[in-house]
Amino acid sequence: MKAAGLALVGVAVIAAVIGGITLTTGGGDSDTATPPGTTPTTSDGATPPSSPGASSPPVSSPPASSAPPSSAPASSAPPGSQPGQPGQTGQPGPGQPGPGQPGGDQQASHKWVTVRVYNNSTIQGLAEKGAKDFRASGWNVTEIGPHQGRLEKSAAYYRPGTDEEAAAKALALEFGIEALPRFEGIQNAAPGVIVILTKDYETNDKAGS
Template identity: 60%
Template sequence: MSFFSGLSRPLRAAAVALIGVAVVAAVIGGVTLATSGGSNDNTAGPSNSAGPSSPASSGAPSSAPGSSSAPPSSPSAPPSSSAAPGSSSAVPPGGQPTGQPGQPGGQPGTDQQASNKWVTVRVYNNSLIKGLAEQAANDFRGAGWNVPEVGNYSQGVIDHTTAYFRPGTDEEAAAKQLATEFGFQAQPRFDGIQNSSPGVIVIITKDYQSGHKGS
């Protein structure tokens, strides 16, 4: 005996209608679920793709700061750079030391000699040859010496042309250099000129040879 047999005809019709509505609702619900399931899958896809892409982007910066790739390139760079400096330093040291010995030996001497020539030199005639001191002064000037004063020395007789200096001053090196260049002697000042103005004092006698320059 079925469920509908106990019902009156109107109730039966209503029950059938309700069942039909329930079936239709079930069908619609199934379709809806299927559709929503598909849409959820689609939504999950983008969210997943968005998720990886944002981790990837966040991962990219972190790997960039770490610059794990940069360290390898920098280790490889140092060897090449160290090799270059080594070769370049090898070349300069090789050439510079070789050229340097020659230059340091001669250069300081040349500079020193040039600086000596700025020491004041005063020239005095102690001979009977008129203008001999002026001639000697011109010779000295022509060689680059600083000769601001020329005169006569009449307070005694000097045996030989001599450049006089005060020991321990720049005059000493200058007097010796000047004497070597022009072939006469250099000596410390004697008492008669001890208190004269600073500078080398050259007293010219008849043995002075104009234009003579020693080696």
């Protein structure tokens, strides 16, 4: 009996040792934990599919710029318009007369008016000389002759309010004589500027210029 008891005790000790070994080494893969940060893999090396319900964080695209494109301010000055250049209001261009100055074009526009030239001096051929000077400048001289009476100065006579007035003033300015309204003796003469020359025209520096 004593021997049988010792045998049972030995069996129990062996069984306990085997059970302890089983507890320390048993469980297999079921107790193996995956280290944090490591992607679990299957036995063949493939990455297992994501768990149901798991979702990747949405990728947000950068917001579009709301700033409008810059635009250059439009110029308010008209093209080709610079201060002080000819063609602007109040500024005469090259070759154009300024305020108060007789213009060549304006003077030429009056030369169609007929001009009659008369000699009121003792100088022979004075009317012919005057007519030659006027024609050389483009004036429309249609008659030459003597004038009876006595006048002090050479002058171009006109009827006020007619084309003769502007023409007589232009001619008088060009040749250095006076421009006057018609006097009573020639009031009813034929239309046109009447130029009556005296001896002062012969010595006038502007004659024929």
